[in-house]
Amino acid sequence: AQKVTQAQTEISVVEKEDVTLDCVYETRDTTYYLFWYKQPPSGELVFLIRRNSFDEQNEISGRYSWNFQKSTSSFNFTITASQVVDSAVYFCALSDALTTDSWGKFQFGAGTQVVVTP
Amino acid sequence: DGGITQSPKYLFRKEGQNVTLSCEQNLNHDAMYWYRQDPGQGLRLIYYSQIVNDFQKGDIAEGYSVSREKKESFPLTVTSAQKNPTAFYLCASTPLRDRGIYTEAFFGQGTRLTVV
Numbered sequence: 044a045q046k047v048t049q050a051q052t053e054i055s056v057v058e059k060e061d062v063t064l065d066c067v068y069e070t071r072d073t074t075y076y077l078f079w080y081k082q083p084p085s086g087e088l089v090f091l092i093r094r095n096s097f098d099e100q101n102e103i104s105g106r107y108s109w110n111f112q113k114s115t116s117s118f119n120f121t122i123t124a125s126q127v128v129d130s131a132v133y134f135c136a137l138s139d140a141l142t143t144d145s146w147g148k149f150q151f152g153a154g155t156q157v158v159v160t161p
Numbered sequence: 162d163g164g165i166t167q168s169p170k171y172l173f174r175k176e177g178q179n180v181t182l183s184c185e186q187n188l189n190h191d192a193m194y195w196y197r198q199d200p201g202q203g204l205r206l207i208y209y210s211q212i213v214n215d216f217q218k219g220d221i222a223e224g225y226s227v228s229r230e231k232k233e234s235f236p237l238t239v240t241s242a243q244k245n246p247t248a249f250y251l252c253a254s255t256p257l258r259d260r261g262i263y264t265e266a267f268f269g270q271g272t273r274l275t276v277v
Contacts, residue, residue, distance in 0.1 A: 052201065086271040088204075088251065093265070134203060146255040147194045147266040148219075151203035 045070045047137050049152035056125050056159055064120040064155045066135030072096075075139045077111065077118045078149065082132040091133075094118065125159045132156050163188045167252050167269035173277050174239070174246065182237045182272045184252035190267070191257045193235035197221060198249040198271075207250075210235055211257060239274060247276045 046069040056062045068077065079091040092102065094111050102109045106123045122129050136149040165186045174180045186193065192211045196204040206219030210229040224243025229235055235254075239246045252269040 047203075049203075086249065086251075088253075088266075088268040090265040146258055146264060147192055147253050148206060148209060149204070149266075151196075151205070153201055153203045 045072075045137050045139060045150040047135050047150050047152035049135055049155050051155045052153070053156040053158065056157070058126060058159055058161050059124050062122045062125050062129075062157060062159075064122075064133050064135075064157070066118045066120065066152060068116050068118065068135070068137045070137060070139055072139040075137060078136040078138070079109065079118075079120050080134045080136060082134065082154070084131070088134065091120075122157070125157075127159050127161055130157055130159045165252055165254055165267055165269035167250075167272050169272060170270070172272055172274045174274060176276055177241045179238055179240050180274065182239070182250055182252075182274070184235045184237065184269060185233055186235075186252075186254045186267070187233060188254055188267060189232070190254035191232070192255045193229070194253040194255075194266070195219075195225070195227065195235070195237045196251045196253065198251060204251060207237065246274055249273050 048067045054062055075096045077094045080088040081091055082088050099111050108121045110119045132154045134154045135152040138149050168183045194209040195207040197207055198204045205221050207221055207225050208216055208219055208227045210216035213229050213232055216227050216229050224240055226238045250272045253266045255266045256264045
C-alpha cells in the first residue's frame with residue numbers, strides 16, 4: 044500500500060529564514076511519481092514539482108529546491124529566504140505508474156502549514 | 162481562460178439532506194476527480210472518471226455518488242448516508258495518460274460543505 048507522511052503539522056518562520064518540509068513515502072512499486080503542491084488560502088492546489096522514481100537529481104527553481112533520496116524514501120522541499128507569500132499549506136503526494144491509469148490519482152500526505160511572518 | 166469551476170464556494174446542508182456540488186472544466190480533459198480534505202488528513206480520493214458515462218470509486222466513496230453525462234461536468238452528490246460530510250471538497254481534472262506524456266492536474270478552488 045502507498046503511504047505519504049508529512050510529520051510536520053505546522054512550521055512558523057520569520058521572513059527571510061529558510062524552511063524545509065519533510066516528506067517520507069512508502070510504496071512497493073519501482074516506478075512512481077512524487078509531487079509537491081501548494082494550497083494558498085484561496086483553496087486551490089497549485090502544482091510545484093513532479094519527480095519520477097528514476098530521476099534522483101535534486102532540483103532548484105528560484106527560491107524552491109527539492110531533495111529526492113530514494114535510499115531513505117524521502118522527497119524534501121526547501122524554501123530559501125522565505126516570504127510572506129509563501130504562507131500556505133504544502134502537500135507531498137505519490138502516484139504510482141503501474142496501477143495508476145491517470146495523472147490525477149494521488150496519495151497525499153497530511154500537509155504542512157507554513158506560516159511566514161514579517 | 163481555461164480552468165475548473167466549482168460551485169458553490171460555501172454550502173450548508175441540514176442533516177438528512179442530499180446536496181450536489183458542481184464541477185465544470187473547459188480544459189477538454191478526459192479525466193476528472195473528486196477529493197475530500199479534512200484538517201490534518203490531507204486529501205482523499207472519493208470518485209474519479211476517465212470517460213463520459215463511466216466512473217470508479219476512490220478510497221472513500223461511501224455516502225457519495227457521481228455522474229458523468231458530459232465531458233465537461235462531474236457533479237458530486239453528498240447523500241444522507243454520508244455520516245460526516247462537513248469538509249472541503251476539491252475537484253480536479255487531467256488528460257488521460259498517453260505515451261507517458263505528463264500533464265499536471267488542475268484543481269478547482271473547492272467547495273466548503275457544512276452540516277447544520
